[in-house]
Structures are given as C-alpha cells and as structure tokens.
Amino acid sequence: MDAVDELQQARAEINEVDAEMAALFERRMTAVRQVLEYKRAHGLPVLDAGREKEVLQRGAARVSDPALREYYTRVLERLMEVSRDFQSRQLGEFTVAYPGVEGAFSHIAASRIFPGKKQQAFVTFEEVFRAVQDGTAAAGVVPFENSYTGEVGEVLDLLWRYDCSIVEMYDLDIRQNLLALPGARLEDIRQVYSHHQAISQCQTWLSGRDLEVVPYPNTALAAKYISECGDCAKAAIASADTAALYGLSVLARDINTSAQNVTRFIVLSRTPQHRGDRFNLVFTVRHDAGALARAMQIIGSRGFNLESIRSRSMRDLPWQYFFYAEVVGDPSSARAREMLDELAAACSQLKLLGAWERRDAEGR
Ligand SMILES: C=C(O[C@@H]1C=C(C(=O)O)C=C[C@H]1O)C(=O)O
Numbered sequence: 001m002d003a004v005d006e007l008q009q010a011r012a013e014i015n016e017v018d019a020e021m022a023a024l025f026e027r028r029m030t031a032v033r034q035v036l037e038y039k040r041a042h043g044l045p046v047l048d049a050g051r052e053k054e055v056l057q058r059g060a061a062r063v064s065d066p067a068l069r070e071y072y073t074r075v076l077e078r079l080m081e082v083s084r085d086f087q088s089r090q091l092g093e094f095t096v097a098y099p100g101v102e103g104a105f106s107h108i109a110a111s112r113i114f115p116g117k118k119q120q121a122f123v124t125f126e127e128v129f130r131a132v133q134d135g136t137a138a139a140g141v142v143p144f145e146n147s148y149t150g151e152v153g154e155v156l157d158l159l160w161r162y163d164c165s166i167v168e169m170y171d172l173d174i175r176q177n178l179l180a181l182p183g184a185r186l187e188d189i190r191q192v193y194s195h196h197q198a199i200s201q202c203q204t205w206l207s208g209r210d211l212e213v214v215p216y217p218n219t220a221l222a223a224k225y226i227s228e229c230g231d232c233a234k235a236a237i238a239s240a241d242t243a244a245l246y247g248l249s250v251l252a253r254d255i256n257t258s259a260q261n262v263t264r265f266i267v268l269s270r271t272p273q274h275r276g277d278r279f280n281l282v283f284t285v286r287h288d289a290g291a292l293a294r295a296m297q298i299i300g301s302r303g304f305n306l307e308s309i310r311s312r313s314m315r316d317l318p319w320q321y322f323f324y325a326e327v328v329g330d331p332s333s334a335r336a337r338e339m340l341d342e343l344a345a346a347c348s349q350l351k352l353l354g355a356w357e358r359r360d361a362e363g364r
Pocket residue numbers: 032035046047048049051052055079080081083084
C-alpha cells in the first residue's frame with residue numbers, strides 16, 4: 001500500500017469513528033436533556049462539579065494508552081462544557097458573575113449593564129474569571145481601573161492567565177453618600193462605618209465633624225451592618241443604590257471630595273467579540289535592546305493610536321514582565337490584522353484580549 005492509500009484508509013477510519021461519535025453524541029445529549037428536566041423541576045443549577053469530576057476520573061481510567069489519557073480528559077471537559085452551554089440556553093439562563101457582595105460597586109455596575117439578568121456573587125476576582133471560563137456564568141463584571149486609585153493589577157494578571165475575552169468596558173461614577181436608618185438625623189450620628197478607600201475619598205467632608213470613623217471590609221457590608229444594628233447614631237458611607245438595597249436613607253449626598261471618581265469595569269465573556277472601535281492586547285517581548293520600542297513602533301506605524309500601555313510583572317517568573325496595551329481601531333479590519341501578524345512575529349507571546357465599542361455610563 002502506498003502512502004496516499006494509507007492516508008485515505010486512515011481518513012476513512014476517522015470518518016467511520018466520527019459517524020459513530022455523532023450518533024453517540026446525540027444519545028448523550030438525549031440523556032443530558034433528561035437531566036435538565038430533573039434540574040428544572042427541582043430548581044437545581046446546571047453545573048454539578050462533583051459529577052464532572054467523577055466523569056473525568058472514570059473517563060481517564062478507560063483510556064489504556066497513558067500518553068492519550070490527558071487528551072481524552074480534554075475531550076470530556078469540552079464535551080461537558082458544550083452540555084452545560086446547551087442546558088443554560090435551554091433554561092434561558094443568563095447569569096452574570098461579579099466579585100464581592102450584593103450592593104457593592106461591582107454589583108451595581110453588573111446590574112446596570114445587564115438589567116433584569118440573574119446576578120451571582122463570587123468571593124474573589126479569580127472565581128469570576130473561572131465562572132466565565134467554565135460556563136457557570138454567561139458574563140462577568142470586574143473592576144479594571146479607578147480614576148483615583150489606579151489599575152486593579154490582579155485583574156490584569158487574570159486576563160493574561162484565563163481564557164476570557166473583554167466584550168465591553170463600562171464607566172461607573174462612584175458617588176459616596178452617608179446612609180443611616182430611616183428616621184436617623186445627621187446631628188445624631190456619632191460613628192461612621194466604611195471601606196478605608198471610601199473613607200479617604202470623603203476626608204474633606206468628614207474633617208471637622210465630630211465622628212468616629214470605623215473601617216469596614218467594604219461599603220456594602222458596612223451598609224448591611226447599619227441596616228441590622230438598629231442604632232440611629234451609626235451611619236455608613238456607600239452608594240445610593242446600596243441604601244435602596246438595605247432600606248437605608250441618605251443623610252448626606254455626594255460627600256466624596258473629588259467629583260471625578262470613576263471606576264471602569266470590564267465585561268468578560270467566553271465568546272470573543274471580533275469587531276469594535278477599541279481593542280486591547282497583552283504581550284511579552286524578548287530581552288533585546290529596543291524590543292518594546294519595536295512593538296510600539298509596529299502599532300504606531302500602521303496608524304493605530306495607543307491609548308494606554310502598562311507593564312506588569314509575571315508572578316511566577318521573577319523580573320519578567322508582560323505589557324498591556326489599549327488600542328483605538330477595529331481589530332477585524334485588514335489593517336489591524338496585518339499589524340497583529342507583524343506584532344505576533346516581533347513578540348514572544350501575544351494575546352488579543354477583546355474588542356468593544358466605547359460608550360460611557362450614559363450610553364445605556
Ligand atoms: C448533564 C449534567 O450537567 C452538567 C454536565 C455534565 C455532563 O455533560 O456530563 C455533568 C455535570 C454537570 O455539570 C449533569 O448534571 O449530569
């Protein structure tokens with residue numbers, strides 16, 4: 001048998017296997033549909049991490065060739081992701097993941113970007129990324145930078161490590177207010193609870209008033225505490241949305257010193273958006289003289305305006321850095337694709353993080 005015959009025979013075998021797998025896939029999805037009906041009837045979530053672990057372990061043990069085991073595990077992982085996607089869509093479920101607690105600024109941003117959608121809180125930024133990557137959530141909303149306190153470095157690091165795409169950026173005006181129990185009067189307040197950043201943003205308003213300031217893990221928890229403590233001499237500094245959530249009244253509005261306090265949030269999705277008028281990249285360059293300048297030159301010489309560039313250290317590689325760049329333009333244009341190809345050749349690693357249309361908080 002010559003080489004061409006061998007190729008044809010192998011491909012014929014693949015076709016046969018694929019045909020069998022298509023039939024098996026349909027059979028599997030019929031069973032998935034039954035599982036979904038049970039979950040719908042009992043109000044259970046789509047993801048069952050314990051069950052998935054079991055499926056992976058059993059699956060890996062069935063593969064006799066140890067070199068192939070890891071690849072089969074990946075097939076199963078992808079298969080279950082598809083199955084979860086299918087179930088979520090059938091349920092019409094669109095869950096938005098955000099970090100922190102109900103009433104925190106991330107929750108406020110998530111509710112404004114996705115009004116009426118189911119919101120789910122996660123403790124850490126990383127859990128939000130994981131939820132988006134594994135399909136537990138259709139979207140994630142995390143803070144990216146604050147006009148007052150700067151970038152949220154951990155989120156940049158996670159963008160480098162996780163397979164999540166940026167599909168939108170949203171600017172939220174951060175306004176701090178003094179919240180207290182309904183009926184409480186400003187002159188009765190003795191203690192003020194809030195996150196240290198919110199406290200420092202309101203320093204001018206606080207100074208000269210005879211108030212004891214009590215730091216709290218975050219503004220929403222401070223508001224929650226005030227709503228539960230029953231003490232009219234206590235107040236919290238938080239947003240007006242948080243007041244509504246915890247049934248508090250606003251005793252003093254907009255007490256932050258700087259009127260310009262904006263937090264930019266990013267919306268994460270597993271499905272990249274290919275078009276937009278902005279896009280962002282992360283990349284690493286070789287340790288050569290002028291390597292970073294060359295990368296920037298490639299972006300600039302193709303007519304793309306670099307709106308921002310930052311460097312971050314790679315956590316697991318001391319003294320190695322990656323760069324984050326925000327570029328004006330449509331990444332799907334021919335000009336952008338040429339620029340990206342050239343850039344990829346000049347960088348050690350390059351990743352397009354996402355594309356989005358610029359709009360401000362009033363844009364929705
Ligand atoms: C089908 C189910 O839903 C999800 C998908 C799984 C699968 O496709 O095997 C396993 C666990 C769940 O996360 C299930 O719960 O069994």
